[in-house]
Amino acid sequence: MFxxxxxxxxxxxxxxxxxxERFAMAVDGHGMPVDWPVVYASVSLRARGLMLSTMRKEMDAVCLLLNWCTVRGIPLEHRIESLTLFSLAEIEALRIAFRADLRTARKRASGDKSKDLPEIVGNGHWRNRLQACADYLVWRVNDIILRLDIRDPRRFEARLMVDKLHEWIVGDIPVYENDLLEGLNEEQREILVRAITVGDPSNPFKPRNQVRNEALWLLYIDGGLRRSEPLVIKTRDVRLGGNDPGLTVHRNADDPKDTRAQQPVTKTKAHPVEFTDRLHDALDAYIVGDRRTYENAKTSPFLFLSQQGKPLSIGAVDAMSLELRKVPGLPADFSTHVNRRTWNDKLGEAAEEIKITPEVEKQVRNHAMGWTRQSDQGTRYSRRRIRKRAAMILDVMQDKLTRGEAE
Known part of the structure; x- marks a missing residue:
């Protein structure tokens, strides 16, 4: 080890x-907060209202910078205060170090000799790390510039350095979005619904949890929710009876009643979830009958509970996804998010069937997903539908060309 x-x-x-409130900060080997990174997290990251996961990734990159400088014997604070920072050779070495897969490094250090461990992270992760590193350095250098006398000749050169830091450190790293990601097809949808149905032979879950898990997974399938969203729902958010059955997913950052180490959070605005008949029945079976058999059911405000009576965790949902991947017919990379793409496919198909305009469809989609009114996120979740339309257009073109040749 270093x-x-x-x-x-x-x-x-x-x-x-x-x-x-959860707060991510850098600590040294003794567990003590590190001055400047903590100030940066407080006045810059916290002020921007970042999600905890994003804030943590930003701090991870700062810690990676501090560790890299320590190992190489680079006095980072002295370099910043003197406005010298790094040579081009050091920047290139820093870029290489930031691409290493740290999980693999930790496994290697613990004696894991597996040959299939990834040595580097993907381009997107690499770029985000470097971007966070450059952001921190720019913030620190700007602080020095503000403290310089206005007549100090170093101000001009320091400003030029600030303008170039992102270009030098981040560079041009290509990141390609996977345009092949789609929702489930009809056959896969039927397989999934059977696999989560209570008592079905293909259901991979323990009988004790099948009622709860069916209600949970139908929120992903019929509600199109993100992975964390069902986990933040509280019993008071659900309306099973009356003229307007449904539930609302609320914003929940810094919920004082949520003691989970990895707090599930919502990324979008508060938004409603309309019930299908099967979702309503599944939730009714869980809330009215099954939920009371879980420990702490009377005192916990959260809808979904673990067998220990604690709010269900993100890790538990990930474990369920792994179990469902073993069901014959479901994709090897099956996850909760596949259902979000599937839900958007179904919404598009329904919109076409009732012949609403694309603009109205967009507004309905954005409202249901919790996106802003003008958001174009929906196009990212409709790849199967777009591919089908493209195939239909090509078929028509081919038919016209063939008839044209015949004439």
Whole structure:
């Protein structure tokens, strides 16, 4: 292992305040907060209202910078204060170091000799790390510039350096979006619904949890929810009876009642979920009958509980996804998000069937997904539908060309 000296290695620590707010900060090898990174997290990252996961990734990149400088013997604070920072050779070395897969490095250090462990991270992860590193350095250098006398000749050169830092550190890293990701086809949808149905032979879950899991997974299938969203729903958010049955997914950042180490959070605005008949029946069976058999059911405000009576965790949902991947006919990369794409496919098909305009369809989709009114996110979730339309257009073109040749 590297010799980080008396202050390293630097790591990210998440603390939870009494208000419920979670805060990510850098700590040294003794668990003590590191001054400047903590100030940066407080006045820059926190002020931007970042999600905890994003804030943590930003701090991870800062810690990676601190560790890299420590190992190489680079006095980072002195370099920043003197406005010298790095040579081009050092920047290139930093870029290479930021591409390493740290999980593999930790496994190698613990004696894992597996040959199939990834040595580097993907381009998107790599670019985000470098971007976060450059953001921190720009913030630090700007602080130095503000403290310089206005007549100090170094101000001009420092401004030029700030303008170039992102270009030098991040560079031009191509990141390609996977345009082949689609929702489930009709056959796969039927297989999934059977696999989560209580008592079905293909259901991979323990009988004890099948009622709960059917209600949970129908929120992904029929509600199009993100992975974390069902986990933040509270019993008071659900309306099973009356003239307007449904539920609402609320924004939940810094919920003081949520004590989970990895707090599930919503990324979108508060939005409603309309019930299909099967979703209503599944939730009714769980809430009215099954939920009361879980420990802490009377005192916990959260809808979905673990067998220990705690709010269901993200890890538990990920474990369910792994179990469902074993069901014959479902994709090897099956996840909750596949259902979100499937839901958007179904919405598009229904919109075409009742012949509503594309603009109205967009507004309905954005409202149901919790996106802003003018969001174009829906195009990312409709690839199967777009591919089908393209195939239909090509068929018509081919038919016209063939008839033209015949004439």
């Amino acid at each position: 010799d980080f000296g008396k202050d390293g290695p630097f790591t990210t620590k998440v603390v939870r305040f009494k208000s419920g």
